[in-house]
Amino acid sequence: MARHDRLTVLTAMKKIGLVPIFHHPDLETAKKIICASADAGVNIIEFTNRSHNSIDLYKQLIEFIDKEKPEVIFGAGTICDGPTASMYIAAGADFILSPVLDDDIAKICNIRKVPYVPGCGTLNDIHRAHKLGVEICKMFPVASFGGPDFIKAIKAPCPWVEIMPMGGIVPEKECLAEWFDAGAVCIGMGSKLISKELLEAGDFTAISQNIKNAARIIKQVRK
Numbered sequence: 472m473a474r475h476d477r478l479t480v481l482t483a484m485k486k487i488g489l490v491p492i493f494h495h496p497d498l499e500t501a502k503k504i505i506c507a508s509a510d511a512g513v514n515i516i517e518f519t520n521r522s523h524n525s526i527d528l529y530k531q532l533i534e535f536i537d538k539e540k541p542e543v544i545f546g547a548g549t550i551c552d553g554p555t556a557s558m559y560i561a562a563g564a565d566f567i568l569s570p571v572l573d574d575d576i577a578k579i580c581n582i583r584k585v586p587y588v589p590g591c592g593t594l595n596d597i598h599r600a601h602k603l604g605v606e607i608c609k610m611f612p613v614a615s616f617g618g619p620d621f622i623k624a625i626k627a628p629c630p631w632v633e634i635m636p637m638g639g640i641v642p643e644k645e646c647l648a649e650w651f652d653a654g655a656v657c658i659g660m661g662s663k664l665i666s667k668e669l670l671e672a673g674d675f676t677a678i679s680q681n682i683k684n685a686a687r688i689i690k691q692v693r694k
Contacts, residue, residue: 474537475544475565477584481606483515483544484566484586484635484657488689491682492548492637492661494519495670498528502535504665505543507675511683515544517568517659526558533563546586553579560585568659570611572596577603588635592616594625597632607656612638619653626654635659642685648692660685 473480484490491508493516495501501518508516518529529547536543546566547559553575556567560583567580572589580587581604591597591608592615600608610616613636622634636650637659650658664681 472563473560473565473583473585474533474541474563477586480515480544480546480566480586484607485633487513487515487686488651488657488693489513489682489686490515490517490546490635490657490659491664492517492519492659493665494521494525496522496524496528498531500670501528501532502539503675504670504678505532505536505540505545507665507679508682509540509543511679511686513682513686514540514542515546515565517546517548517566519661520547520549520555520559526562529559529564530562537563550576552576556580556587568609570609572600572603574603577605580604594629597625597629597634607633607635609659610634610636611659614639619649619655622650622653622655637661639663642681642688644688644692647685647688651689651692658689 493504536545544565547564548568550556550567550569556576556579566586568588570590577587587605588607588609589600590611591600597608625632633656635657636655641663665678669677
């Protein structure tokens with residue numbers, strides 16, 4: 472079951488405004504990424520379901536978090552069907568992200584009081600997601616939607632909509648200001664924070680600094 476309640480998770484997403492995203496097949500490396508984010512003050516993280524053994528690795532990371540970083544809110548991403556969502560929720564996932572809007576996932580998450588953030592490409596998708604109990608909708612990949620103007624266009628008639636853009640966003644002030652000025656509720660970022668080069672170098676201090684800087688910029692531009 473989820474380790475953090477639904478309102479705590481949603482509040483953290485909105486308050487911090489940043490969800491670092493990663494996948495790594497090596498357990499010890501994955502642990503260090505989690506610690507790097509937590510040490511940067513960003514205690515909400517998504518692990519991407521990307522390989523055949525992702526769920527096994529996720530379970531081990533949950534055990535590590537429970538012992539060493541209990542404050543970390545740890546979710547699972549790239550979940551595309553109900554059975555996979557059920558496995559991750561049973562393993563302890565605090566939230567579920569998906570590139571699609573899937574009714575079965577939404578219903579399972581609602582039953583277990585776990586936040587579900589689905590990919591939505593139209594206002595009709597967003598409306599259906601809301602009817603299924605979704606609070607925040609994902610916008611991915613952002614380039615395919617016309618950038619921040621998509622959020623502006625959606626929020627003009629429906630200001631209550633909350634959107635989390637992901638994919639290709641850079642942790643720079645001008646870029647982040649554009650997204651939050653458009654009305655983004657939070658941002659998902661992966662390789663721009665946790666780069667392949669830094670992972671290969673084992674430079675987790677730099678990864679932590681990247682995450683910390685992005686969170687600091689988001690706090691500034693929101694003001």
